[in-house]
Amino acid sequence: MESSFNEQFDQYGVWRRGFAQQLNALREWLSGQDLLDFAVQQRLQRLEAQVRSDKLMVAFVAEFSRGKSELINAIFFAHYGRRLMPASAGRTTMCPAELGWESDARPSLRLLPIDTRESMESLAQWRMRTDAWVEYPLDVANAEQIADTLSKVAEVRKASVAQARAWGFWHDEDADDNPLQDAEGWVEVPMWRHALINMPHPLLRQGLVILDTPGLNAVGAELELTVNLIPQAHAVVFVLGADTGVTKSDLAIWREHVLPAGGEALVDSRLVVLNKVDTLWDSLSTGSQVQAQVRRQCEESARLLGVPLERVLPVSAQKGLVAKVGDNAALLQASGLSAFEQLLASGIMGQRQKVLQAAVAANVQQLRTEVERVINIRRSDLDDQGAELRNLRGKNATVIASMRGRIENEQQEFDSSAAKIHALRTVQMRMLKDLFQLLSSGTLQKELGELKDALDQRGFKLGARKIYTETFERLHAVSDQAHKQAANVQSMLSATFKELNAEFGFSLQSPPPMLLPEFTDDLRSIESSYTQYLGFGNALKLSSSAFSQRLIKALAMRLRTVFESAANDVDLWSKSVTAPLDAQLRERKRSFSRRLEAIDRIQHAATGLEERIGEIEAAESKLDILQVQLAKASVSLLSPLDEEHVPAQATALDISLVA
Incomplete structure (x- = not known):
């Protein structure tokens, strides 16, 4: 199985x-x-x-009321014998929630208040400020207490239209998707901006991270979620309702956040769940009729989303959870949950393992x-x-003494190589300094300056797309320069190694080239994932100062991570290519000491020569x-x-x- x-x-x-x-x-x-x-x-x-x-991050993305939280309960938390994530009728998870395990922190639910959106600080910056979060402890031995505490992610609050607009939940240009106003003109918005759930669940302890996202309005309001967390997830599970199929808002989430234009390479890491198929189970229809209806829904969903049919799975998360809790094998089979778990395991999990x-x-x-x-x-x-x-076998004391003199001369010649090696290290450090400068935060900040200025302007930013393209052309040029500079370092080391081999008897090989494939690939991936936010379709949204500033901050943060990773790779490469020289220096110094010690033993004892030869042969074995x-x-x-x-x-x- x-x-x-x-x-x-x-x-x-x-x-x-x-x-x-x-x-x-x-x-x-x-x-x-x-x-x-x-x-x-x-x-x-x-x-x-x-x-x-x-870490293996699996992101669950859906519009409200698609049964996403119930699916998480069924897959990961059925062994508790009850629901942990809130999954009642209507809106449940109102803010993005990350479930993971950090051993240096206690089990807890940490919540970031929604009004932090008024600040231009990024979500990553808020993560560093522990005092800004409201924390609730979790009793890992008490499932009821866990469930009651986690229900807080569904909390809402009243806000004015102005506040909702400032927080990204009200859009004047798209009134259909705005929350309803009550009689006093207030609207309902999430109480919290982000939730961090720290639990010592067996899978979370092993590095699994579950990202539970809310509906379209909430997802679109948090740029770091849509442009950083979701694109970098190893798997994205997109949940539809079997009773609704692909709605307009479902399609908007899919096209904007799950599989945007140009993201064809991501198809293998995207799975679609057609949830709530039990709503199609009708006592007035035969089993074959129900199956035909489910298949039509799957085919239509695959067509609209542009994914292979085998990546769309019909599931009843609610029946699957009930079946697991009640140990009902027949109901579990009928729910389709097992088939989905197998695809998640063999596809996404298998790919990550490879x-x-x-x-x-x-x-x-x-x-x-x-x-x-x-x-x-x-x-x-x-x-x-x-x-x-x-060669000393049978030789007299004069020859042995002469041998000692020759070894001492070789040692002096070797010591003279220190100046050459010092010069090598000086040149290498100077060249590396230039390379690290290319990959520094200062270079990145400079290259993003023009784009930042364009996004800081008031009103429509119709030229931002062109400046964005030019910015990434320069960033790709930085990548090319980094590779060229690394090639120069390698060429210099190769030439110097040859000189050391010829002059001082080293046996240094030409160092391997430095390759930064992830740096190049990550730049291309980031470029494509942000392009959609600078197109004409987002012109109104981009005209908002808050949106454009959050966009450039999220972009800068992701690029900074990529640049730092590349700099770390360069540092390791540099240390690795000079390690053979350090090793030979160390071994050569030991060798001179051992050779002189052997000569002394031979001079003072007749059996010293054969003993030392025997020691060398044993060491070789x-x-x-x-x-x-x-x-x-x-x-x-x-x-x-x-x-x-x-x-x-x-x-x-x-x-x-x-x-």
Whole structure:
């Protein structure tokens, strides 16, 4: 049987924990063998952070009253035996809610008041201000208390039309979608701007993040949600009502926020749920008639949304929840919930696993290369020492003394390489400074200046689209410059390494090129995801000063993250390409000490020569064993995620490394 999303994500967590155990065992082993140089340590840290901090965000998006919160309850919280997220009739989740787990904070519901929208500070900035949030503790052992507390995300308040307009819930140009006014002229708006739910749920503890979004008005009012959180979600589940099909507001959410124009590459990460199919179960219709009606709804939804039919699944979240709580297999099958979970698991979850494992595989291979480089440097040094000592067999004291003098001369020549290496580092740091400047927040701020000025102007901003395009042309040029500068650094290092090899007997290889594919791809993705907000269709909305300022802040924040990530990649690359030089310097210094020590032993004891040759041969044999153990450790780290005995692999690694 195919596994459900919950089962596969749990298995994913087991793999991650097993991987972390093996990585820790590898670190201890490398340290014990004196193979943990700076570059290897950096690679280990990146691997560990990559696996430990990996998050999988699944965003649920829908218009009001489509049963989205009920679907979340059915998939993730049925084991509580009741609903946790509010899912009563009518409007439920009134503000975006993120469910996740941060171990350094207590279980709680944190709510950001809606009036923070009056400030130009971004949602990310408000996240840093803990005093601005209203916090309610969660008793994880009391399902009723959790449900009662989480019901606060459905709270509303009265506001004037002016307030609603300032907060993004009232649009003069689109009166049909505005909230209704009561007799006194007040309108109903959400009490809260954003909710953070911190729960030690098994899946949340393993890195799952659930994003529950409200309807069209609320989604459109929070730019950071629509241009940052939803586009970066690994999966977006779009929920429709089987009784309504694709309505005008459903289509608006889909086209503006879920799969905008130019987002064809995102189709594989989008799933459509045709919820509430139980409303079509009619005692006056036969089973085949109901199935035909459901299929027509699915086909029409797929056609209107432009997605393959197999990505539209008919579901009854309410019946699925009841079936899970009551352990009713027949009702669960009829609800379609299991089929949806399987598609979520095999499609979205499977894709995420493949992406992470591909990244891990690349890093494990690089780690193995780094360690083998240290081993090979050590082996080469032992080979030279062995050959040198074997040539002393049968030689008299004069020859041995002459050998000592030659070693001392070589040591002096080696010491003279320090000036050359210092010059290399000086040039490298100067070139890297220019590269880091290209990827700095100052460069980004400068390139966004013209666009910011255009969006700060009053009234219609019809030229903003052109300036936006020109801005990204310059940002792509920055990316090209960064790659060119990195190529210059690589070329300089290659030339200097050749000189060091020729003059001082190093065995340095030309460093690999620096590639920043994610930087380039992310720039293209961001460019396409924001374009829609600068078109003619959003001209009225863009004329609002509050909207345009929030837009440029959200854009700047997302770009800053991409630039910082690229700078971190450059930093790691720079340290990795000079690590071979550091390793050879360290091993060469050790080598001179050992060679001189061996000569002294030979001069003072007749058996010293053969003893030292034997030690070198034993050390060479140990290096062969280390290389075999390293290969075994690498294979174990790359064991497939679907192996059932992942924890046992961690134990096997420990044993092999200790052996």
